[in-house]
C-alpha cells in the first residue's frame with residue numbers, strides 16, 4: 346500500500362514537473378507529457394505509425410499545437426519547430442548549433458565519438474565544418490567547377506543508358522550509382538563502373554543507415570536499442586556500418602596521386618601539419634558524412650522527379666520543351682527554365698528528403714517565438730511539417746509546381762517556407778552540389794529520353810527513415826528522336 350502511495354506521489358510529481366511550466370506559459374504548448382512514456386499516447390492517437398513514420402505523427406501534432414510545441418519522447422521533453430519564422434529565429438543563433446549526445450547513433454556511426462561534421466559538436470564541429478566548406482570550394486577552383494564534374498558523370502551515365510531502351514528500371518535506385526560516383530569523386534577521387542556489382546554493396550550499407558525506419562526512434566530514445574524489437578534492427582545496422590567503416594579505412598589508406606584535389610588529399614595535407622582535429626578517424630567519419638549525407642539524398646530527389654514526370658506527362662513535356670532550347674543544359678540556364686525550377690522546388694517540398702533535421706541542443710538560454718528555452722533543451726526542426734503546413738501552402742496535399750510560378754508571366758517565385766537544406770548556421774554543406782546535380786541530370790536526361798510507367802504507379806507519398814524516398818515503381822525509357 347505504502348509503495349503504491351509513494352509511487353503515485355512520485356508519478357504525480359513527475360507529471361507536474363513535465364506539465365506545470367507549460368500551463369504557466371513558460372513552455373510551448375503540446376500534447377500530454379507523462380513520466381517515462383512522454384507523449385507516447387498522443388503520438389499513437391494521431392493515427393500515424395509513430396515508429397515507421399515519425400515525421401507524419403509530428404506533422405499532425407504541429408497542426409494541433411502550432412509551429413512551436415513541446416513533446417515528450419521517452420524521458421526527454423523536446424521542442425519541435427515547424428514554421429519558417431521559428432526555424433529562422435532559432436537556427437540563426439550560435440547558441441543553437443550544438444548536437445545533443447546521441448549514444449545509440451554515435452555507437453553505430455562514429456566509434457562512439459562525435460566525429461565528422463553532420464553529428465559533431467562543439468570546437469571540433471566548428472573547426473571541421475569550416476574546413477569542409479573551404480575544401481569544397483578548393484575542389485571547385487583547382488580541379489573543376491561542380492557543374493563540369495557533374496556533367497562528366499552524366500555523360501558516362503548516358504553512355505550506359507544508350508542501349509537500354511525498353512529495359513525496365515527500378516525507379517528508386519535508378520540514380521544510385523551516378524550520385525554515389527559524384528560524391529565519391531569529391532571525397533576520394535574514385536568511382537564505380539555502372540556494371541560493377543560491388544557498387545550495390547556500398548549502396549546497401551548507406552541505405553541500411555539512412556533508410557532504416559526505426560533510426561529516428563533510436564536517436565530520440567537511446568535506450569530503445571536494448572528493447573526486444575529494436576535490438577535486432579540495431580545489430581543489423583551495426584553489421585552494415587562495421588563493413589562500411591572497413592571499406593572507408595581501405596580508401597583512406599590507399600596511396601593516391603598527391604596532386605589530385607579531393608577531400609581525402611586536402612585533409613591528409615593537414616594531417617601532416619598537426620591541428621587538434623585532424624586524425625585518421627575524423628577523416629573516415631567525414632567521408633562517411635559525404636556518403637550518407639550526399640549520395641542517397643541526391644538519388645532520391647531525382648527518383649521523385651522521374652515519378653512525377655511519368656505520373657503527369659504534360660509536366661514532363663513542359664520540362665523537355667524548356668530543356669530543348671539548349672544544346673546541352675548548363676546551370677546558367679536555370680533562370681531561363683522557370684517551369685523546371687518550379688517542378689524541382691515542388692518535388693523538394695513534397696519529398697522533404699530529410700524530413701526532420703538532426704537534433705539540436707541549446708547551449709545557453711535563448712528565446713524562440715517568445716518562449717524561453719533553457720540550457721540543454723533539445724530541439725528538432727520538422728522540415729516535413731513546414732513543407733506541408735496547410736496554413737501556409739493552402740493545398741499542401743496537391744503536387745502543384747505552379748505554386749512557384751507567377752500567374753501573370755510564368756516566372757519562378759521562390760518561397761521561404763521551402764527549406765529542403767535546412768536553414769542558418771548548420772545548413773547543409775552540399776547545397777550547391779545538390780542543386781546542380783538535380784537540375785543538370787533532370788534537364789539533360791529529358792532531352793535524350795522520354796519516361797513511361799510500365800505498371801500502375803504506387804502512392805506518391807514518401808516513405809523511409811532518416812531520409813525519405815519514393816515507394817517502389819518501375820519505368821522504361823525511350824529515345825527522343
Ligand code: HEM
Nearest residue numbers: 462463638639642643699702765766767771773774775779
Ligand atoms: C538533395 C540533397 C540534399 C538534401 C535535401 C540535404 C539536406 C540537408 C539538411 C536538411 C541538413 C541538416 C541541416 C540542419 O541541421 O539544419 C543537411 C546537413 C548536411 N549535409 Fe546535406 N543535403 C543534401 C545533399 C548533400 C550533399 C550532396 C552533401 C555533401 C556533398 C551534403 C552534406 C551535408 C553535411 C556535411 C551536413 C551537415 C552540416 C552540419 O551539421 O554542420 N548534403 N543536409
Ligand SMILES: *[C@@H]1O[C@H](CO)[C@@H](O)[C@H](O)[C@H]1NC(C)=O
Nearest residue numbers: 751752753754755756757758
Ligand atoms: C513577372 O511579374 C512579377 C510581378 O508580378 C515581376 O516582379 C517580375 O519581374 C516579372 N518577371 C518577368 C520575367 O517579366
